[in-house]
Amino acid sequence: MSPITSSSSAAALVATSPKSIVIVGGGIIGVCTAYYTAISPHFQAARGDKITLVEATEVASAASGKAGGLLALDWHGQATASISALSYKLHADLAAEHGGEKWGYRTVDTLSVTTDLTERTKRKSPIDWLPEGTVHHSRPLGSQKTTAQVHPQLFTRELFRMFLERPGTGVVYGSAAGVALEGEQAAKKLKVLNRESGEPSEIPFTHLVLSAGPWTGTLSKTLFPPASSSLWSSSSKKLNTNAKPLELAISGSRAHSIVLKTDRKLTAHALFTDMTLQDGDMAEPEVYARPDGTVYICGASDNEPLPKLASQVKPDPFSIKLLHTQASALTPEFSSEKSQTIAEQACFLPISDRGRPLIGPTALPGVFVASGHSCWGITQGPGTGLVMSEILLEGKAKSADVGKLLP
Known part of the structure; x- marks a missing residue:
């Protein structure tokens, strides 16, 4: 394939090329990203677009299943004020459209x-x-105009259910263990170890989103170290030592x-x-x-x-x-x-060393992160999911200002 040399041809590629989006992490951030990507008009299953959610244990089994679920409109600093306001509105919209009483939504x-x-x-x-x-x-x-609540586990699992109802969607239960790198460090496949058997499988992707909550930091080092057996080529079965490392400071x-x-x-x-x-x-x-x-x-x-x-x-x-x-x-x-x-x-x-979440593309082509929300993951989940869907499908965030949250 000849290299892209103009913005118009790049836009054409974005518009016509099927996307295989893999999201690692079945908490509220990963699920919201999957859901809003699946319902976007820019996601076209008929064209061959796919979304696969990869979860090591169960959806909403970590903080998204055990958090308090308080939602706050205007308690946030400058960096997260925009995405928090968007997210607060999206929580209300989702409750009105899909019956928020099912997940305990109410103002408080x-x-x-x-x-x-x-x-x-x-x-x-x-x-x-x-x-x-x-x-x-x-x-x-x-x-009750500025604070509300949800039951986080019920909310996340209901959104996950609605995600799976959309065409072109799926879930794989297992641990992300490596990436296949093909040519000029473009990641093409994710290696996943089955939750029950431990057997490996490969999931092709054009876009990889790391949304594993507090495990995002260790995951980034597992998938993208300077040189490790995690870096492998599916064609040659040999170590790809040209890969760039990725270390996200999230614990x-x-x-x-x-x-x-x-x-x-x-x-x-x-x-x-x-x-x-x-x-x-x-x-x-x-x-x-x-x-x-x-x-x-x-x-x-x-x-x-x-x-x-x-x-x-x-x-x-x-x-x-x-x-x-x-x-x-x-x-x-x-x-x-x-x-x-x-x-x-x-x-x-999930705590970021910057004191704020990381949302957007990393330095590695095709690799994105949405994590590090600390105690505000439930509040900021829908907003993060919508913005990530825009970044993945349209190339930039449109609904909120995340300029200070870029990795």
Whole structure:
């Protein structure tokens, strides 16, 4: 094939060449990217376009299945303000179009609450399920116009189901283990080890998206090291030593949470607390009441090493016990006598060394990244997915400004 020498011929290639898009990671970012790419008018299954989602364990098995699900319109810095506003709107649009009650979508009032169990106060409690005499201060952080919530696992899996209903889509369960590089370092195939058997298979691609949450950093080094057995040629079966390395500085930070089922119906509130416990200890759990009658409570993160797979993530028993203590201290409604424990869990948040997500093309042709959203992955998921679909299919982001988020 002769080289492309003009922008018009490049545009023609984009318009006519079938695309084989492979997305690694079945969390909210990968699933949203797959979904919005599949419904784009620029994706044409009839032409031969394909999207394959590669997931090592189960869809929404990591942070996207264990996060709190708070959505915030305007809590974001300059770099992510545009994509967050877009995403907040897309969450509302998806709920209106597809029945958001299926994944617990609703708007909420969000409060900062200061409690002190060592000294009673005469201030009236701002919420009827917080006991009188304990709330010393409260202030609004968001209203039902600016904050909302979803159940992240239900949302991600419903969007995944809708993705698979589209023509030209599919999923492969297995771990990405290598790439085949053919000519001038253009990656052509992804090597995947089957989740059950460990047997390898090859998935051809024109576009590869790395969206593996906190595993994105290690994945980039696995697929694109300077020289490794991961770099192989499907034709010669020999090591391709001309490949450029790719190292994305994204790691994980473990956070704990519990989910309780309460006897009492809770109002639509999310709480950011500053607690002084009876023994004088301080705590700052976040509390999200859900429409299904459960309440999600999460605490501080730690530096536990990231395991190889999401299925290997385990909570620390002491951290879980601490959350139960803090929850029952906040209100008797969360005590073991008045609530049932539904889940005790941990997940790793994807942390970028830049303090913001990485969204867009990498230095390697045909290789893209969408990861590193920290605690804002649920809020920013749909916006990231839509922008990534534009980058993949049209060559640039159109719906949001991601200029400060480029890898």
